[in-house]
Amino acid sequence: MDAFDNDFRDRLELLIKWRRDVRRFRTDPVDPALVAQLLELADHAPSVGLSQPWRFVSVDSARARARIVSSFERCNQAAADDYSDETADEYAKLKLEGLREAPVQFAVFADETTEKGRGLGRRTMPEMLRYSVVTAVHTFWIAARAAGLGVGWVSILDPDDVHAAVGAPENWSLVAYLCVGWPLESSDTPELEKAGWEQRQGAGTLRRVH
Amino acid sequence: MDAFDNDFRDRLELLIKWRRDVRRFRTDPVDPALVAQLLELADHAPSVGLSQPWRFVSVDSARARARIVSSFERCNQAAADDYSDETADEYAKLKLEGLREAPVQFAVFADETTEKGRGLGRRTMPEMLRYSVVTAVHTFWIAARAAGLGVGWVSILDPDDVHAAVGAPENWSLVAYLCVGWPLESSDTPELEKAGWEQRQGAGTLRRVH
Numbered sequence: 551m552d553a554f555d556n557d558f559r560d561r562l563e564l565l566i567k568w569r570r571d572v573r574r575f576r577t578d579p580v581d582p583a584l585v586a587q588l589l590e591l592a593d594h595a596p597s598v599g600l601s602q603p604w605r606f607v608s609v610d611s612a613r614a615r616a617r618i619v620s621s622f623e624r625c626n627q628a629a630a631d632d633y634s635d636e637t638a639d640e641y642a643k644l645k646l647e648g649l650r651e652a653p654v655q656f657a658v659f660a661d662e663t664t665e666k667g668r669g670l671g672r673r674t675m676p677e678m679l680r681y682s683v684v685t686a687v688h689t690f691w692i693a694a695r696a697a698g699l700g701v702g703w704v705s706i707l708d709p710d711d712v713h714a715a716v717g718a719p720e721n722w723s724l725v726a727y728l729c730v731g732w733p734l735e736s737s738d739t740p741e742l743e744k745a746g747w748e749q750r751q752g753a754g755t756l757r758r759v760h
Numbered sequence: 761m762d763a764f765d766n767d768f769r770d771r772l773e774l775l776i777k778w779r780r781d782v783r784r785f786r787t788d789p790v791d792p793a794l795v796a797q798l799l800e801l802a803d804h805a806p807s808v809g810l811s812q813p814w815r816f817v818s819v820d821s822a823r824a825r826a827r828i829v830s831s832f833e834r835c836n837q838a839a840a841d842d843y844s845d846e847t848a849d850e851y852a853k854l855k856l857e858g859l860r861e862a863p864v865q866f867a868v869f870a871d872e873t874t875e876k877g878r879g880l881g882r883r884t885m886p887e888m889l890r891y892s893v894v895t896a897v898h899t900f901w902i903a904a905r906a907a908g909l910g911v912g913w914v915s916i917l918d919p920d921d922v923h924a925a926v927g928a929p930e931n932w933s934l935v936a937y938l939c940v941g942w943p944l945e946s947s948d949t950p951e952l953e954k955a956g957w958e959q960r961q962g963a964g965t966l967r968r969v970h
Contacts, residue, residue, distance in 0.1 A: 554906040600958040675915045684894040696764040748810040
C-alpha cells in the first residue's frame with residue numbers, strides 16, 4: 551500500500567499547487583452526493599487522540615446566510631478602516647468572499663468538550679482540538695479541488711455572529727466558514743497575488759538547531 | 761488543469777485513508793533532498809492573507825532532542841496521573857511518539873508578528889495565523905505519506921520547553937512538533953484504534969440550518 555508512484559506524486563504536487571482560495575463561484579448547484587463524499591473523506595483527517603472533533607454545519611437558509619453576509623460587511627468595513635487611506639482603497643477593491651454566490655456553505659466548529667479521544671494529547675496543548683478541525687477542513691478542501699470544486703475560507707467574520715446565525719451549541723467554537731461551489735476560473739496563482747496585495751514566497755524559513 | 765481524473769481521485773482517497781500518525785520509525789536516514797522537496801510543497805499550503813506564517817525548525821542536536829524527550833516524559837507522566845488507575849494503566853501502554861527514533865524532527869511555529877499578508881483576514885480571528893501553519897503541516901504530512909515517509913505529530917509537550925530547546929524567537933508560537941522517518945509498518949487503521957483506546961467513527965455530525 552506504499553505504492554503511490556511517481557505519476558501520482560506529480561499530480562498530487564499539481565493539486566497542492568493549483569488549490570486556491572476561491573471567491574468567484576458559479577451559482578449552479580453541487581450534487582449533494584459529491585459533498586457527502588467529501589465530508590466522508592474529511593472524517594479521515596488526523597485528530598488528536600482520534601477525537602474527530604469537527605462539526606460541519608450546512609448553512610442553507612436565506613435567513614442564516616443573510617446574517618453571515620451582514621457580519622462580513624461589518625467586519626470588512628472595520629478592517630478597511632484600520633488601514634491608511636491608500637491601503638484602504640487597495641483593500642476595498644479586493645474580492646474576499648463568495649458568500650452571495652456559493653451554493654454550498656459550511657460553518658465548521660470544534661466540539662470543545664467532546665469525550666472522544668479521552669483527552670489524549672490535549673492536556674498541555676488544548677488547541678490541538680481546533681487544529682484537528684483545521685486538518686479536516688484542509689482534507690475537504692484538497693479533495694474538493696481534485697473534483698474541480700472550489701472552496702473559499704472566510705475569516706472576516708465575527709465568530710459570535712456565526713455561532714448565533716446557525717444556533718450552534720455553546721461548547722462549540724467556530725474554526726472556519728467555508729464557501730463551496732464550482733469556480734468561475736482556475737489558476738495556480740493566489741487571488742491576492744494577482745490583485746497585487748501580497749506575493750507568494752518560496753521556502754526560505756528553515757532553521758537548523760545545532 | 762481541472763483534469764484530476766477518477767484514477768487520481770481514487771488514489772487520493774487511498775492516501776487520505778492510509779495517512780497515519782506514525783510513532784514507530786526505522787532509524788535510517790532520510791534523503792535531505794526529499795525533505796526539502798516536501799517543505800517546498802508545504803509552502804504552497806493555504807494561508808490567511810497569503811501570510812505564509814509557518815516556520816519549520818529542524819531539530820538536529822542531541823542536546824535539543826534530549827530536552828524534547830525530557831519535556832515529553834514529564835508531560836506524559838502528568839497526563840497518566842490525571843486518569844483513573846485502570847485508564848492510567850491502559851494509557852501507559854500506548855506508544856505515543858517516536859522521539860528517540862525519528863531521524864528527522866521539526867518544531868513548527870507560527871510567526872505571530874509577520875507583516876506578510878498585511879493583517880488581512882486575521883482581525884476578528886487572529887488564530888487564522890496558527891491555522892495556516894496547521895495546513896502547512898498537513899500538506900507536508902500527506903506529501904510525505906505519498907513518498908512512503910511517516911510523520912507523527914507530538915502534542916504531549918510543554919510548548920515553553922520546545923521554545924527554549926530550539927531557541928525560537930519570542931514572537932513565534934509553537935503549533936506542532938513533528939517526527940519524520942521511514943515507518944516500521946503501514947496500516948489503514950489508526951494506532952489508537954488498534955490499541956483499543958478509541959475508535960474512528962464515520963461522518964455523522966453534519967447538521968443543516970433551515
